[in-house]
Amino acid sequence: MTRPSTPYRVNVLGAGVSGLSTALSLLEKDPSRYSVKVISTHLPGEFHVDYTSPWAGAHWRSYADIADKEQQALDAATYKRFVHLADNEPEAGIMYVTGYDYWEIKPKNFVDPWFNTLLKGYRYLNKDELPQGIQFGTTYITVTMNAPKYLQFLQKKFLALGGMLERATLASLKELARYPHDTQGNRPDIIVNCSGLGSRNLLGVHDHQMFPMRGQIVIVKVPDEIWPKAKQFTMERYAEGASMGTGTVTYVIPRDNGEIVLGGTMDRWSYAEAPEEETTKAIVQRVLATRPDLFKDATILRSCVGLRPNRHGGIRVTASVEQLDWNEGWDNPVAVVAHNYGHAGFGYQASYGCAQKTVANIEQSLQGLEQAHKTVRTMSKL
Numbered sequence: 001m002t003r004p005s006t007p008y009r010v011n012v013l014g015a016g017v018s019g020l021s022t023a024l025s026l027l028e029k030d031p032s033r034y035s036v037k038v039i040s041t042h043l044p045g046e047f048h049v050d051y052t053s054p055w056a057g058a059h060w061r062s063y064a065d066i067a068d069k070e071q072q073a074l075d076a077a078t079y080k081r082f083v084h085l086a087d088n089e090p091e092a093g094i095m096y097v098t099g100y101d102y103w104e105i106k107p108k109n110f111v112d113p114w115f116n117t118l119l120k121g122y123r124y125l126n127k128d129e130l131p132q133g134i135q136f137g138t139t140y141i142t143v144t145m146n147a148p149k150y151l152q153f154l155q156k157k158f159l160a161l162g163g164m165l166e167r168a169t170l171a172s173l174k175e176l177a178r179y180p181h182d183t184q185g186n187r188p189d190i191i192v193n194c195s196g197l198g199s200r201n202l203l204g205v206h207d208h209q210m211f212p213m214r215g216q217i218v219i220v221k222v223p224d225e226i227w228p229k230a231k232q233f234t235m236e237r238y239a240e241g242a243s244m245g246t247g248t249v250t251y252v253i254p255r256d257n258g259e260i261v262l263g264g265t266m267d268r269w270s271y272a273e274a275p276e277e278e279t280t281k282a283i284v285q286r287v288l289a290t291r292p293d294l295f296k297d298a299t300i301l302r303s304c305v306g307l308r309p310n311r312h313g314g315i316r317v318t319a320s321v322e323q324l325d326w327n328e329g330w331d332n333p334v335a336v337v338a339h340n341y342g343h344a345g346f347g348y349q350a351s352y353g354c355a356q357k358t359v360a361n362i363e364q365s366l367q368g369l370e371q372a373h374k375t376v377r378t379m380s381k382l
């Protein structure tokens with residue numbers, strides 16, 4: 001790794017879990033190698049339908065296919081990071097819980113998930129441990145995070161390492177490349193697009209593989225005497241033929257502030273912002289039917305909606321050297337352009353792995369940057 005005389009200037013678009021994890025990973029790699037600025041419409045502490053991250057459950061329950069080794073590696077790296085944070089950094093809002101997967105009908109040719117060796121305590125549930133209406137179930141130890149708190153944690157870590165954060169709404173990738181990185185007005189050497197669902201409309205990206213997968217959730221509290229038990233319980237309940245992305249999946253995710261997230265829905269292509277009362281009732285009923293012992297006296301605090309940034313073909317985690325309008329007379333027309341978006345319903349559980357991969361992609365592309373600068377100078381003289 002060659003060391004630049006001044007740090008590489010990086011502009012990151014987006015302050016969701018993807019943008020903040022990527023920005024932090026760059027500084028954690030080496031704060032003297034990278035100077036990082038995050039630019040975003042929405043920032044941690046805020047709630048808006050165009051900002052997915054604060055609405056997430058969020059628990060670690062990988063959906064990576066048994067054959068998808070790449071996604072498994074990203075999810076596994078993130079799990080290990082979360083375990084480290086759960087053990088060492090209470091401010092991260094990450095808790096150990098016992099996870100339960102319940103199937104109303106046992107899937108034909110059931111195959112154990114790939115993570116059965118990663119997570120402690122993976123086993124099939126005994127008949128007498130199955131709730132009413134459930135044919136088959138598994139259990140394991142996993143983690144949940146308090147999503148809004150985790151975003152604040154990432155932001156704090158990022159700022160403590162010298163990161164910069166600025167609110168702005170940009171129309172294009174080109175604007176991100178032109179956006180002043182510092183007070184001297186220097187442009188970035190590297191731009192990173194972590195705009196989630198925004199990548200559908202951002203000029204220069206215009207990714208029409210992106211679409212919203214709307215999720216409605218209900219946030220409840222349980223009586224104090226139930227909380228010690230409820231805070232250790234997370235679940236996913238699959239109706240017949242359902243899996244993440246299809247059919248009815250019911251879930252429960254506790255947060256370290258005493259709130260419990262109940263879900264949910266997966267409404268493909270819906271941007272509807274308002275929660276529906278009928279849906280709230282249906283979610284609560286499904287949870288109650290599964291675990292009346294925990295939820296019969298629950299109080300509903302609020303219902304909310306978030307839009308998962310789904311992408312046909314899976315995540316886009318790439319980097320390349322690109323020439324940005326050398327014929328417009330830019331003084332610095334080449335840059336490394338990286339993307340990290342399209343994480344659907346697994347943006348937290350893949351966040352650290354995807355951020356690390358983005359850093360590795362950037363490192364690899366930097367090798368081509370100097371060569372590209374030379375080529376551009378030649379072209380400009382023509």
Ligand SMILES: Cc1cc2nc3c(=O)[nH]c(=O)nc-3n(C[C@H](O)[C@H](O)[C@H](O)COP(=O)(O)OP(=O)(O)OC[C@H]3O[C@@H](n4cnc5c(N)ncnc54)[C@H](O)[C@@H]3O)c2cc1C
Binds near residue numbers: 172
């Ligand atoms: C109900 C629900 C439950 C979920 N549960 C889980 C779970 O249990 N586990 C899990 O891993 N994941 C879960 N997810 C998925 C997870 O929340 C998302 O995958 C993740 O939050 C996506 O993060 P992101 O940073 O890519 O996008 P976002 O959080 O949407 O961030 C995008 C950022 O880009 C900014 N931006 C966009 N366009 C522009 C622009 N033009 N100019 C400036 N800024 C811009 C936005 O302001 C925002 O800051 C859930 C999601 C929902 C909705």
